[in-house]
Amino acid sequence: MTARVAPLASISIDCPDPDALAPFYRALLGLEEAFATPDRGVVCLSGAGPMLTLMRVDAYEAPQWPHGPQRQQMHLDLAADDLDACVAAALEIGAREAEHQAAPDQWRVMLDPVGHPFCLSAVRPD
Structure with missing residues (x-):
């Protein structure tokens, strides 16, 4: 330890x-x-x-994901039991989906109201 x-x-x-x-x-x-x-x-x-x-x-300058002059510095990964339901709930409170989605069946890249990326993820450690 x-x-x-x-x-x-x-x-x-x-x-x-x-x-x-x-x-x-x-x-x-x-x-x-x-x-x-x-x-x-x-x-x-x-x-x-x-x-x-x-x-x-x-x-403040919003980060641009995945490319841009102001790249992300960090982001939150949130555990989603039902990816589509969590995306819908996040959209309802003001998030938006990022244009680029590398693996939308495993995680969705979302943006908070001022542009910070966060991921809703169905990926879990073994």
Whole structure:
């Protein structure tokens, strides 16, 4: 077993407006607001392990997937028991499907309301 320095507390996502993006991730992941700075420039959501922190970046540029001048830096992979049903639910709360789908029977690349990619995945480890 590898020793760790500290446990993972949060995954942070840059965005233009944390208040506008928070409802999407609350609905997508079933999270609740845990903390916000007085100016709402940082909103932390909790309820699924590490917190998800949305941070305001004034010069935000949406990542382009799979190619583009601003490539993705990271993305979330979400376990989907029924891929089509999860895609429909994500679309209903504001996601959109990415144009490029490398393996649509195994996972679907989705984009959050400000362009961050995330995957709904039927792939599981053996």
